[in-house]
Amino acid sequence: MSWTRYEMHKNRKIKKGILKGALLMLFLLLTVFIINFYRATVEHPPKAGDLSSLQLVRIETDTNKFFYGNNWLRKSKSGLYEMYLEGGPFERGVAFGKLTRELLYYQEEAFVEQIRKLVPSETYLKFLKYFVGWFSRDLGKHIPEEYLLEIYGTSFSSSPAFDFIGTGYQRQLNYHAAHDIGHALQALKMTGCTSFSFWGGKSSDSTLITARNFDFYAGQKFAENKIIVFCNPESGLKFMMITWADMIGVVSGMNEKGLTVTINAARSAIPLKATTPVTILAREILQYAGDIAQAVSISEKRKLFVSESLLISSAADGKTVIIEKSPEKFDVVLPQSDQIICANHFLGSAFSDDKTNIENIYGSDSKYRFERVGELLDMVDKVSVRDAAAILRDRKGRGGTDPGMGNPLAINQLIAHHSVIFSPSDLLVWISAGPYQLGEYVAYDLKKVFSGETAGDPVSREISEPDLSIPADTFLFSADYSCYGKYLKMTGDLDNYTRNHEKLPESFETAYIETNPMLYLVYSNLGNYFYENRLYEKANEYYQMALSKDVAGEDERNKLLKLTEKVHKKLGNVHSRN
Structure with a gap:
């Protein structure tokens, strides 16, 4: 082997060694990160001295x-x-959970359904899961021991059907911050x-x-x-x-x-x-x-x-x-x-x-x-x-x-x-x-x-x-309230039509407006549907109608104005191509 080839071979070995070392270091760093992330985000329940309340039968x-x-x-x-409810914190929590076991399942199912409706993207939902985990990493340190024990007691009745979110205790702990986390993620309103x-x-x-x-x-x-x-x-x-x-x-x-x-x-x-x-x-x-x-x-x-x-x-x-x-x-x-x-x-x-x-x-x-x-x-x-x-x-x-x-x-x-x-x-x-x-x-x-x-x-x-x-x-017993029920149902239908880019049924627009004609959201919802389906003139018409109603604050009004600006740009692009 010539000296030049020897040097090239030696350099390749050095580079491979450096690469292996770098990969090993990266693996170790990832391992440390995962361990620390797990330690930081996974809340471990407090120790309850007397567990006898778990043996009671409902x-x-x-x-x-x-x-x-x-x-x-x-x-x-x-x-x-x-x-x-009566007794010590853990006993109260256990009783709360055991007595409401079926209600808890229904409540958690409803909450998860609503989150999925607000955040339909699975990718973003996964991001939210890890965000909330990291965000709430020290939550237990800021809650008095009495209430941690009570929450721990309730968690024994949590359904395993939702363990993909976290353990029963982790979920119950974080649900107590849902009101606050709704602030942190203000777009959820x-x-x-x-x-x-x-x-x-x-x-x-x-x-x-x-x-x-x-x-x-x-x-x-x-x-x-x-x-x-x-x-x-x-x-x-x-x-x-x-x-x-x-x-x-x-x-x-x-x-x-x-x-x-x-x-x-x-x-x-x-x-x-x-x-x-x-x-x-x-x-x-x-x-x-x-x-x-x-x-x-x-x-x-x-x-x-x-x-x-x-x-x-x-x-x-x-x-x-x-x-x-x-x-x-x-x-x-x-x-x-x-x-x-x-x-x-x-x-x-x-x-x-x-x-x-x-x-x-x-x-x-x-x-x-x-x-x-x-x-x-x-x-x-x-x-x-x-x-x-x-x-x-x-x-x-x-x-x-x-x-x-x-x-x-x-x-x-x-x-x-x-x-x-x-x-x-x-x-x-x-x-x-x-x-x-x-x-x-x-x-x-x-x-x-x-x-x-x-x-x-x-x-x-x-x-x-x-x-x-x-x-x-x-x-509650009026025709207007009946119309409000129709408005809610048709809003859900319209969301589905918008998401799936489906054609609206005949006379849907007129019927939808008739359910709640003074509410700006009726018109902005229709505007969003037509915008997503690239019918920009129709979208602009409905956004303008929404702006003519009582809009819920300047922030909401500004959002509508930005949507109209986007529509005008789209219309300008369409006209310039023609």
Whole structure:
């Protein structure tokens, strides 16, 4: 072998060695990354000392009536589920899970279906799965041990059918941050709520009243099975909350001291990782705070990863305040009169120069709804509980205009998971039976429930107070409501036609418009269909019609304007080719 060939052979061996070394290093780096990613994203459950509660057997005494130890679940005549829980955190969680096993499967299936509908791309869904895993990598470190144990207890009833998302515990843990993650992925538009409170001279009997719509939308199926939980925890205060299967966090609730907590989302900057979910903070306040000062103290201890308003009403204080929290700032908004209103933007001085909050006020539908509540409160000199229900059900725009059924500008957007009215001094609560806030507001007297008059005996009689209930909205039985049902169905059909590039059935356009002629979304949906099918003149026509209606905020209007610009460019290209 010549010296030159020897050198070439030697160089090739060196290069191969370097390549092998580089590949080995890359393999090792990938292995380390995967191990660290797994360690960082996989939450391991806490250690429960006593597992004996897992050995109890659920007893079904009648259709939709179950016992699990001293805990029980029943379906009332109103359609609302009522549940009593007691004991330590792990025991409560196990009982919650065992009692709602079938409801949990249905709830999780509905939630996953809605996510698939919002995010039809399998590739993006996989990305979301890993994003949420990484984003929530330290979630368990920011949740009190008591609630981790309770969540762990519920996870024993999680169906393996959804293990492709994660283990039962991982899923239940992350579902408690769904409200917050919906903020982080703002394009999903899952949250938007309205609440208000009045007392003293504004109240018909001077007592404190608080009312709220919880507009967390994860599909119609998700809102079907509302659960009213009456909880007697081993430590802290007895409380009630409106929730769904295995959700131990609080979105709306009242405790035995007459302190209420409701949460309203505000626009957030995109967070880098999850900390304390707001529903867990709200639960801690409800379980351990007896007045506003204690609620504020608990709130100051916890770090949220999105921006939230917590409306806190207190029988002890005889008034309501708003705690406003972002990941960086904190404020308490005090009432300036005998009423206070909360939508989805901040009011406090700490956020007066906050860029995100200013953009939210001028770009979203929040300020519009806030002002509409103010209009309606101003129309009534002394507001009663029934007046509060009428405000929660209001479908009009400012000045009584008609923005179309289901418009986010309305207080009643026809998407509410639940609607609730509290009377903290009397420990009375009215909860909408559905659909939305249109059904009967079912009344409960928490003095009776918390005193034990109903605990342990759910089968013999209804535990609600029928004499105090508020009748269903007459709109529920109207031709307009029937049209709204048709609108929802046809919107789903139109989504499918758009996605599959299918031709619309004859007269579909006219029939669809007739279901909800004042709603801008009808026209923008049709515009999107024709845009996707490259019928740009027709798309432009419908986008212009959408812009002529009451659009839900400047952000939405700007999106429509950008779509019209895209259409005009497409039309220009078509004309230039011709």
